[in-house]
Amino acid sequence: MTKDILQCNKILDSEYKTVDAADIECLLSLISDKEKVLLGEHINEDYSHDELGGVKRRPDVVIQASNAEEVSKIMKYAYEKRIPVTPRGSGTGLVGASVPIYGGIMIDLSGMNKILELDEENLTLTVEPGVLLMEISKFVEERDLFYPPDPGEKTATIGGNINTNAGGMRAVKYGVTRDYVRGLEVVLPNGEMIEVGGKVVKNSSGYSLKDLIVGSEGTLGIVTKAVLKLLPLPKRFVSLLVPFPNLEKAIDTVPKIIKSKSIPTAIEFMQREAIVAAEEFLGKKFPDNSSNAYLLLKFDGNSLEEVENNYEKVADICLENGALDVFISNTEEREEAIWSARGAFLEAIKASTTEMDEVDVVVPRNKVAEFVKYTHEMESKHNIRIRRFGHAGDGNLHIYILKDELREEEWELKLKAVMEDMYKKAKELKGQVSGEHGIGYAKKVYLNQSLSKESLSIMKGIKLAFDPLNILNPGKVC
Numbered sequence: 001m002t003k004d005i006l007q008c009n010k011i012l013d014s015e016y017k018t019v020d021a022a023d024i025e026c027l028l029s030l031i032s033d034k035e036k037v038l039l040g041e042h043i044n045e046d047y048s049h050d051e052l053g054g055v056k057r058r059p060d061v062v063i064q065a066s067n068a069e070e071v072s073k074i075m076k077y078a079y080e081k082r083i084p085v086t087p088r089g090s091g092t093g094l095v096g097a098s099v100p101i102y103g104g105i106m107i108d109l110s111g112m113n114k115i116l117e118l119d120e121e122n123l124t125l126t127v128e129p130g131v132l133l134m135e136i137s138k139f140v141e142e143r144d145l146f147y148p149p150d151p152g153e154k155t156a157t158i159g160g161n162i163n164t165n166a167g168g169m170r171a172v173k174y175g176v177t178r179d180y181v182r183g184l185e186v187v188l189p190n191g192e193m194i195e196v197g198g199k200v201v202k203n204s205s206g207y208s209l210k211d212l213i214v215g216s217e218g219t220l221g222i223v224t225k226a227v228l229k230l231l232p233l234p235k236r237f238v239s240l241l242v243p244f245p246n247l248e249k250a251i252d253t254v255p256k257i258i259k260s261k262s263i264p265t266a267i268e269f270m271q272r273e274a275i276v277a278a279e280e281f282l283g284k285k286f287p288d289n290s291s292n293a294y295l296l297l298k299f300d301g302n303s304l305e306e307v308e309n310n311y312e313k314v315a316d317i318c319l320e321n322g323a324l325d326v327f328i329s330n331t332e333e334r335e336e337a338i339w340s341a342r343g344a345f346l347e348a349i350k351a352s353t354t355e356m357d358e359v360d361v362v363v364p365r366n367k368v369a370e371f372v373k374y375t376h377e378m379e380s381k382h383n384i385r386i387r388r389f390g391h392a393g394d395g396n397l398h399i400y401i402l403k404d405e406l407r408e409e410e411w412e413l414k415l416k417a418v419m420e421d422m423y424k425k426a427k428e429l430k431g432q433v434s435g436e437h438g439i440g441y442a443k444k445v446y447l448n449q450s451l452s453k454e455s456l457s458i459m460k461g462i463k464l465a466f467d468p469l470n471i472l473n474p475g476k477v478c
């Protein structure tokens, strides 16, 4: 466990029961397949961190759950004994949310991975939480249906996506994961099971517990089943890759595109440095890397005419605002080349340095240019390498602060100073701490700083109402 965790956690490990041999014996008696209870050296190191990597602790025991009843039995036991429990999907999170910072039991939900029902009359798909995002897309698209949320990491589980309210590239037109969750089956911290929402399209029946669970990062309950909303699959799509002489010109064009009332599916911004890193990482050429900055847009619709009307208007706006050219991509091969590079930016930047941390703020769309400019100023002010790309169309920026060859103490000091400056700026621009990656452990301090005392106290009250003993994923969010 890192020093930082020990210093920051207000709850002490001693407030929880340590898992001992008697607990293991009881847990083994609750699980039908004993091989799914992992101990000691059989606990893979991967279970001690997520993709962020900076926050680490090994669970005392990992249980690879097979069904909701097992999850319920484990929670009942943990609740009775006051043992902390951390749910985990694929571990692709970026804020340490699935790291068991108090040790205890980790429930790995990735093996509960069945697609349970496609209901074509209600346009819903019912799934277990361990189904991967890429499996959902493939399954529905083969049937001419569409699950719109499109976060970059396709090996994430739907349970993880629901619990982080994952966003992704299509948020501009279609919204985020929350908009596609109709119903959930949830195991509460005390082991009781509830169903929230359902297949209904509308629901004004009291407080929306479903919407509280979505984005709760495994702190309120464990999702064991989800009913997802589907749409008909759009028949046509076209992407535009638009080079600009500089990033300011590119980003300044985005509010004008939004104002034009054409609705792109995605508007991403990127700089040459990220493209070159992705080319090296993938060993594949991007269609163009000669310009300093790019907008990448996607359009979809049901007829070529509808898509053309939309993208021609936007292409003109780009050219009027200083674009150097507009490359149209309308073949599957080109689409693959462009979007696979875009999908690899994070991994490519990570591979280019020794360690990194990220800022995932979201600001009003007309403030994106100002925030990006500010990140460049921070690079000079703090003399540290910073890389950036993001969802210009929804104001969600991904900014990576890179350690490179900095010594540990210097890195920690600089990182803290850069982070504080960035979150202060986001607040000044009326932005939020996280657009899609969540708060987890790593961004907790910044959420605390950004919320009013009243909002924070309501959030803590919600946690207490679901989890009075604070055993489910403790030390996360608020």
Ligand SMILES: Cc1cc2nc3c(=O)[nH]c(=O)nc-3n(C[C@H](O)[C@H](O)[C@H](O)COP(=O)(O)OP(=O)(O)OC[C@H]3O[C@@H](n4cnc5c(N)ncnc54)[C@H](O)[C@@H]3O)c2cc1C
Pocket (backbone or CB within 6 Å): 050, 051, 086, 087, 088, 089, 090, 091, 092, 093, 094, 097, 098, 109, 129, 150, 151, 152, 153, 155, 156, 157, 158, 159, 160, 161, 162, 163, 164, 165, 166, 167, 168, 169, 216, 217, 218, 219, 221, 222, 223, 224, 346, 347, 436, 437, 473
């Ligand atoms: C290369 C890369 C690109 C990415 N791109 C995007 C992107 O575009 N948009 C985006 O939003 N995110 C993105 N992410 C972040 C990450 O993929 C998402 O946060 C994803 O939702 C995590 O899913 P997971 O299955 O890996 O969950 P984990 O990391 O295992 O867990 C995430 C959180 O969900 C909780 N959890 C998991 N399953 C359950 C369950 N069944 N019940 C209750 N709680 C549960 C965990 O406790 C934890 O709090 C990216 C990550 C990488 C590495």
